Amino acid sequence: PAELEPSTKAYTQVDEDDMGMTYAELEAFGRLRQQQRCGPLSMFQQLVFAWGPGTERNLTPQQVAEKVKRFFFYYAINRHKMTTLTPAYHAETYSPDDNRHDLRQFLYNSRWTVPFERIDRLAAELTAADDDDHFD
Numbered sequence: 784p785a786e787l788e789p790s791t792k793a794y795t796q797v798d799e800d801d802m803g804m805t806y807a808e809l810e811a812f813g814r815l816r817q818q819q820r821c822g823p824l825s826m827f828q829q830l831v832f833a834w835g836p837g838t839e840r841n842l843t844p845q846q847v848a849e850k851v852k853r854f855f856f857y858y859a860i861n862r863h864k865m866t867t868l869t870p871a872y873h874a875e876t877y878s879p880d881d882n883r884h885d886l887r888q889f890l891y892n893s894r895w896t897v898p899f900e901r902i903d904r905l906a907a908e909l910t911a912a913d914d915d916d917h918f919d
Contacts, residue, residue, distance in 0.1 A: 802857075808854075809854075815830070822898060824898045824901050826854075826855075827902045827905065828905070831905075831906070835909070843910065844905070844907075845906050845910065848902045851902065852902065855895055856893050859891035859893035860893045862888075862889050862890070866889050
């Protein structure tokens, strides 16, 4: 996604359309992944309550699940590219930007089989529970 394409009179490239997610969503995903160290399941659990039924976004659990799974798929297939960054100039002996000390995993299975299955199961449970609430 987000590859450069030639613009024509009939077509103008829009990054958000190419990526399938908005920049606001990317920011939320990035903050949860980086700052709160969320993986696929914990990110889904947080976002389903932030974006799910009854919220301003009012997304279904399945819609939230698809967004989280899409993010982690592309994260997995692109994470290795971060290892090719050239070292930055550091005038101090310590810098949080010194990528030589970035020991995070960089090769992932892009299928995320177990976490994605758990997300799907939890989304189905939440949907069933929400449906049950409407019949009371």
